């Protein structure tokens with residue numbers, strides 16, 4: 001099943017696999033001719049019948065065949081290489097395109113760890129499977145049959161004995177496969193678990209050290225590693241044992257062939273050159289199958305990865321909408337929306353009206369559901385109840401590209417890529433001139449800080465960690481500004497950064513709302529930042545408990561007023577300390 005579906009996905013590779021088999025078979029023919037020549041020369045010399053002219057012909061044919069075999073071997077390698085490359089390209093493309101079709105909500109479906117595993121190791125294991133294993137599988141059946149067809153014309157009995165012993169190897173493989181399956185499943189499970197724990201502990205190393213828990217963690221790791229070692233040993237010993245059995249069959253089968261050959265020769269049923277040929281070719285019956293046996297565990301891993309990749313590429317896809325947004329007012333309406341990640345509803349009957357050019361804020365304690373609302377609006381999450389309309393159109397039916405150009409989502413972990421500042425900023429607008437880029441950086445008070453370090457050519461490392469948190473976030477904002485979309489959603493965009501950066505960012509956000517007519521949705525837990533918004537929505541456990549202007553909410557004296565007072569007291573207290 002898996003194999004057939006994989007083949008369908010990789011049908012372009014079937015031709016390489018066929019080429020591999022053909023080159024290997026041609027190589028085998030060349031080898032048969034070489035051995036035929038050698039056998040003839042030995043026997044003619046033995047009977048003293050060899051003249052110079054004959055010798056020259058045999059040597060010439062043999063040399064030519066050696067050359068041909070080299071060429072065929074080379075062509076086989078090339079085909080295997082092409083197959084591997086193609087497999088990698090096709091699979092990675094398939095996974096990548098699937099991701100694109102899943103759209104911005106892909107995180108709802110697949111974890112980053114799973115993706116990395118699939119794109120990396122998963123693809124590599126299938127590369128071996130397609131590059132080597134499948135062609136070897138076909139060749140291992142064709143080679144003994146070819147040898148049989150060539151040799152049976154000299155002596156049927158020996159040819160039958162040899163060809164009949166070969167299937168013992170695949171029988172052993174099948175038996176091992178039955179036993180191995182359980183052990184291998186266990187192996188993979190333990191392997192993935194260990195990889196997970198290892199990554200977690202590595203990420204949390206500093207924290208573990210601070211809390212003095214690193215020794216416990218090390219002990220736990222050691223325990224898991226030991227468990228993994230034991231399972232690995234089991235797999236290895238299984239493989240070793242099956243190798244021994246396969247070798248045994250190879251040698252016993254070859255020996256049996258040789259014994260029958262000698263018997264036939266002594267009974268005068270075979271000429272000397274024929275007997276030599278059988279003796280030299282006997283082991284070739286077994287070699288391809290034996291080779292297949294050693295590729296076998298790679299093949300097993302390949303099938304497992306294939307299962308995983310197929311499962312992913314076959315996931316049902318949310319259909320992208322067809323509606324392209326036009327020049328209507330940029331209103332967003334959320335009508336009676338409820339949403340649950342798992343069983344429990346995290347949003348309950350939310351209704352919010354946002355008109356073009358409005359600056360609205362979502363506030364509330366952590367876990368209240370603010371980010372969930374933001375993600376629903378830009379369709380990173382699907383599967384809600386109720387209706388969301390953008391520019392009067394049902395969100396579900398809007399084309400993703402059109403939606404993405406309408407709104408920009410900025411969170412406190414927006415990604416910056418390794419590369420220059422310029423490359424990162426051009427993501428916001430690929431046509432922007434250097435002057436424009438610098439203008440945006442200046443607006444964020446960032447250009448002065450970067451000028452001495454290379455300005456637009458300053459190279460960011462992975463995660464942008466060679467900038468301070470505040471600088472990184474101001475860069476993210478500068479990039480967002482370049483996009484110049486009508487709607488901006490800021491989700492805790494000033495979290496965990498220095499006061500100065502926060503002030504610069506908030507100033508720009510207010511400017512976007514006031515002077516540039518943008519529609520702004522601001523999510524923050526710092527109420528000092530939302531005072532100037534047109535309307536504030538206070539969330540609690542997935543419900544809107546209060547809404548109105550800052551003034552109105554303060555006058556109401558409800559939850560918002562309480563939270564605002566508490567925060568102001570805390571901040572004033574902090575200032576008093578300093």
Ligand SMILES: Nc1ncnc2c1ncn2[C@@H]1O[C@H](COP(=O)(O)OP(=O)(O)O)[C@@H](O)[C@H]1O
Nearest residue numbers: 341342346364365366367368369370371372373
């Ligand atoms: N990916 C997720 N899977 C399951 N539950 C989630 C997920 N993301 C958030 N939640 C839960 O949904 C609720 C609302 O989360 P969120 O919208 O992030 O809150 P806020 O942004 O207001 O802090 C929380 O109880 C949170 O635990």
Ligand SMILES: [Mg+2]
Nearest residue numbers: 370371372492
């Ligand atoms: Mg949040």
